[in-house]
Amino acid sequence: MPPIIEVRHVTRRFGGFVAVNDCSLKVERGSITGLIGPNGAGKSTLFNMVAGNLSPSSGQILLDGEDITGVPPHKLFGKGLLRTFQIAHEFSRLTVRENLMVVPEHQAGESLLATWVAGGRVRENERAVREKADEVIDFLKIGHVADELAGNLSGGQKKLLELGRTMMTDAKVVLLDEIAAGVNRTLLNDLAGNIERLNRERGYTFFVIEHDMDLIGRLCDPVIVMAAGQVMMQGTLDEIQANEAVVEAYFGGSPTGHATTPNGPAAEVRA
Numbered sequence: 142m143p144p145i146i147e148v149r150h151v152t153r154r155f156g157g158f159v160a161v162n163d164c165s166l167k168v169e170r171g172s173i174t175g176l177i178g179p180n181g182a183g184k185s186t187l188f189n190m191v192a193g194n195l196s197p198s199s200g201q202i203l204l205d206g207e208d209i210t211g212v213p214p215h216k217l218f219g220k221g222l223l224r225t226f227q228i229a230h231e232f233s234r235l236t237v238r239e240n241l242m243v244v245p246e247h248q249a250g251e252s253l254l255a256t257w258v259a260g261g262r263v264r265e266n267e268r269a270v271r272e273k274a275d276e277v278i279d280f281l282k283i284g285h286v287a288d289e290l291a292g293n294l295s296g297g298q299k300k301l302l303e304l305g306r307t308m309m310t311d312a313k314v315v316l317l318d319e320i321a322a323g324v325n326r327t328l329l330n331d332l333a334g335n336i337e338r339l340n341r342e343r344g345y346t347f348f349v350i351e352h353d354m355d356l357i358g359r360l361c362d363p364v365i366v367m368a369a370g371q372v373m374m375q376g377t378l379d380e381i382q383a384n385e386a387v388v389e390a391y392f393g394g395s396p397t398g399h400a401t402t403p404n405g406p407a408a409e410v411r412a
C-alpha cells in the first residue's frame with residue numbers, strides 16, 4: 142500500500158526566495174506524524190501545498206497513491222484529506238452542535254438550491270446529520286457546551302470543536318496546525334487524548350505542525366525535522382533530540398529541548 146501522503150521533490154518559490162526546496166517526505170497510514178523545525182523552515186508552506194491552499198512551483202504530492210498536486214481544498218475534502226481551521230467569524234453565533242451540523246453541506250460546497258430541491262430528503266438528512274453531531278459531541282465529551290455559542294468557547298474548547306468538525310466527514314487524514322498555541326494544559330490533555338483515540342479507534346492519520354515539544358513527544362511517531370525548506374531528519378523525538386546537528390539547528394544547543402518557541406539564530410542554520 143502506498144503511504145497516505147507522499148511529497149516528492151516539492152519546491153515552492155516566492156519570487157526569488159525558495160521557501161520549500163526539493164522536499165520529499167512520506168506520512169504513513171495510521172501514523173501521527175509530527176513536523177517540526179525552526180521559524181521560517183517552510184513547514185506552513187509545505188502544509189499549505191499538501192492541503193491544496195498553495196500550488197508547488199515544482200514536484201508532486203500524492204494522496205493514497207493518487208496525484209493531488211494543485212487540487213483545491215474542497216476537492217481534497219471529498220477525498221478525505223482535511224485541515225482544521227479556526228471557526229470562521231460568522232459561525233461564532235452558531236452553537237457547538239450547529240457548527241458541527243453545517244460541516245457536511247458547507248464543506249462539500251453543496252448549493253442551498255440543490256438542498257432545497259431535494260425536498261423531503263432534507264429532513265431525513267438533517268436527522269442523520271444531527272445524530273452524527275451528537276455522536277461527535279459524545280466522543281469528544283463536550284456535551285456540557287453543546288448548546289453554547291461557539292463564540293463563547295475558550296481557546297481549547299474551540300480547538301476541540303475544530304477537531305469535531307473533521308469527524309463530521311469521512312476523514313482519512315487530518316492536518317493539524319499548532320493546536321497547542323494558547324490552549325491551557327487541561328484542555329490540551331483532552332485534545333491530545335482525543336487525537337490518540339481518533340487515531341487508534343477510528344484509524345485517523347494525523348500530520349501535525351507543532352512547536353510544543355511535550356505534545357510532539359506524547360503524540361508523534363515519527364517526527365520530521367525541517368530546516369531551510371528541506372527535511373533534515375526523521376525519527377522519534379528521542380532520536381531527534383540525541384542528534385547533535387538537529388539539536389544545534391533547532392533546539393539552540395540544549396538537548397533537553399522544550400523549545401516551545403524556537404527562535405533566534407537557530408532559524409539561520411542550513412541543513
Ligand SMILES: Nc1ncnc2c1ncn2[C@@H]1O[C@H](COP(=O)(O)OP(=O)(O)OP(=O)(O)O)[C@@H](O)[C@H]1O
Nearest residue numbers: 155158159160178179180181182183184185186187
Ligand atoms: N506568501 C509568501 N510570500 C513570500 N514569502 C513567504 C510567503 N509565505 C512564506 N514565505 C516565506 O517562506 C519561508 C518559510 O515560511 P513558513 O511559514 O513556511 O515557515 P514555518 O516553518 O511554517 O515557520 P513558523 O514556524 O514561523 O510558522 C519564510 O521565510 C517566509 O517568510
